[in-house]
Amino acid sequence: MGASSSTEQISPEQREAESLAASTGALSALEKAFSTLSDPETKTIPITSLKECFKLSIDYPNCEASFKPESFPALLNHLGPSILDHFFISDKDGLNWITFLNSYTKCCGRMPTSNSLNNLLKVFGSAVVKSGATTGMQIESTDADYKINGYLLPADLLMLLWMCWVMSWSSRNRQMVKENAMFGLPDVNNLVLSAVSSCVEGGAELNVWDDGILGSDRQIPIGKLHVWVLKTVPNLPECLVQFVHSRISNSASQQDVLEPSSSSSGDSHSIAPSNNYLLTPGRAWSVSLTLRSTMRDEMLKTCFAPDAAEVKENLLYRSSLHGKGLSRFWSNVEGYNGPILVVISATSEDHSWSIGALTHQGFVNKDTFYGTSGSLYAISPVFNHLTSSGKEKNFVYSHLHVPGYEAKPKPVGIAFGGSIGNERIFMDEDFSKLIVRHHAYDKTYQSGALFPNQGYLPTEAHVLEVEVWGLGGEKVKEAQNMFLKRELLFTEQRRKVDLKTFSNWEDSPEKMMMDMVSNPNAVRREER
Structure with missing residues (x-):
């Protein structure tokens, strides 16, 4: 494999390479992958093996988005x-x-x-050129470094986001390594419109309800x-890292990957289960690009879950259901x-939009x-992420x-x-009215609009739907289930009445109350 059991035989170059790989936590997986992919005689990995490792064979029969670039396949x-x-x-x-x-x-x-993002843009630009399409990006390479200049069109950015989506999906579904997997492309127009509004000159004044923006020639400077x-989706470059890591790691267990699945590819990779929710796969993926660790993994279940039951596990409340x-x-x-x-x-004002907290x-x-x-979060139609301001x-x-009287409710x-x-x-107790105020009223969260054309005056809106998703994982959900069971038990115990206590009229509280009302001085005479 190249790694020696004796530290004396390891060259400084190899020691440095292994140290850098170990810092990523992937050295063990790389050793297994090298052992599987390399030729025992030459002790090298043939380029044909790597091509097979990174081969992506997929099909997407449906697409949530109304606009789909023809060059994406x-x-x-x-x-x-x-x-x-x-x-x-x-x-x-x-x-x-x-x-x-x-490598x-x-x-x-x-x-x-920023370097990870440059790597992602390099791969994207190369794939666009190889596909025969054109791009406004320019990559200036030198011996030591490279710079990326130019621009992307809204349609280019949509394809970049979809490419990242596919890489994320592939990283979480091992069947996609070899099978001709089928899945649907999500609607991520909220991310495209967010970038256009933020990066294009005069983008803040654009009508985001105009479907023609996605196919326009407006330039997004690199x-x-x-x-x-x-600022908005800092985890986007991680999609490439996760894809490369998962493909190399899975290459060490190709036989397991090639085993037939219990369900068809089309069923395993459908995005249909969560289409009925406010948090569609595309919106959930948008939010996941701002999260880390456990929260991100739980959010990605909503994007890539194989069936509706798994998606529903994290749904705590839905107004139309509960x-x-x-x-x-x-x-x-x-x-x-x-x-x-x-x-x-x-x-x-005749427009629907979605926000999140x-x-x-x-x-x-x-x-x-x-x-x-x-x-x-401004979730739809334009995505925006407002973190804590620290103030x-x-x-x-x-x-x-x-219960009881409140002097100042x-x-x-x-x-x-x-x-x-x-x-x-602010959402009222009936979940019918929503009031959204300008960020000037708030010092807790960062400044920014929560829906298009938000002005300085408070906006009163009608609530259509409310969903609550738990992102704490299985242990937190199990703890809540135990809590709810205890509360239900306590409620049932409080409702129970010992009927034997009140079987005799002479001992009943009703008779005692009637006697006190009819003769309030009876108790005093007895005491005397």
Whole structure:
């Protein structure tokens, strides 16, 4: 394999290559992959083996988006060769152990996000050229480095996002390594419109409800695209890293991958199960590009789950299913002590839009703001991610009616950001009215619009649907289930009445009350 059991026989070059690979946590997987793919005689990986490793054979019979570039299928066919051309460059004998490690580190090693994004753009530009299409990107290479200039059109960005989606899907579905997998392309127009609004000159004044923007010749400068990715979807370059890592790792267990699946490819990779939710696969993927660790993995279940049952596991509440109102909401989210994403669909001025709020802790009934961290999202039609500003901690407000008299009653409902009476987002207890205020009222979350053409005055909208998704994983959900069972048991115990106690009229509380009303002095006379 090239790695020696004796440290004395390891060259400094090999030691450095193995150290860099180990820093990614993938050294063990790389050793297994090299052992599987390499020729025992030459101790190198033939380029034909790597081509087979990165081969992507897919078909997508349906597409959520209304606009689909015709050149996208050809682009996917050249994704694997483009990765090999840029990172896994071999001589006539193939890749030896050191070259293999350095090639992997060049693509998947630790580096700034901007460098990872350049790698992604390089692969995309090469695949576009190989497919016979044209691009406005220009890659200026030198011996030590390279620069990417030029621009992308909205249709180019859509294909780039779809390419990343396919790589993410392939990373989570091992059957796609060899099978002719079938799946649907999601609607990620909200991301394209976000980039156009942020990067194109005069983009903020564009009518985002115009379907013609996606097919227009408006230019998105590469420099501004870099800024937009780092601010809005910082995990986008990770799609390439995960794809390369998964393909190399899976190559060590090709026999397992080639075993027939219990269901057809079309059934295994359909995006249909979550189409009925507010959080469609495309919107869920958009949010996942802003998350890390457990939350991201749980969100990706909504994107890539093989069936509706698995998607529904993370759904805590849906107004059309469980009923509208704060009490129905509370009975489904109470006891969930983990990250929660609330998605609200509303309509105002004859346009529908969706916003979201992510809280890193569960909901509690309080008449004050609480929380330690969170984010706000403009989800549709334009995507935007507003993180914590660090100035205040008014992340969440969730207040129910309390028994008894309140001299100064607090608002009943759910809110995010701002202050009591001037909340950034406020939804009333009936889940019928939504008020969204300008970011000037809020110091907790970053500034930015939550829906198109949001002005300075508060906007009152009609709530169409509310969904709540738990992102804490199985253990948090199990803990909530146990909590709800205990609450149900306590409720049943409180409802039970010992009928034997009241079987005798003389001992009943009703007779005692009647006696006191008819003769209030009876007790005193008895005491005397």
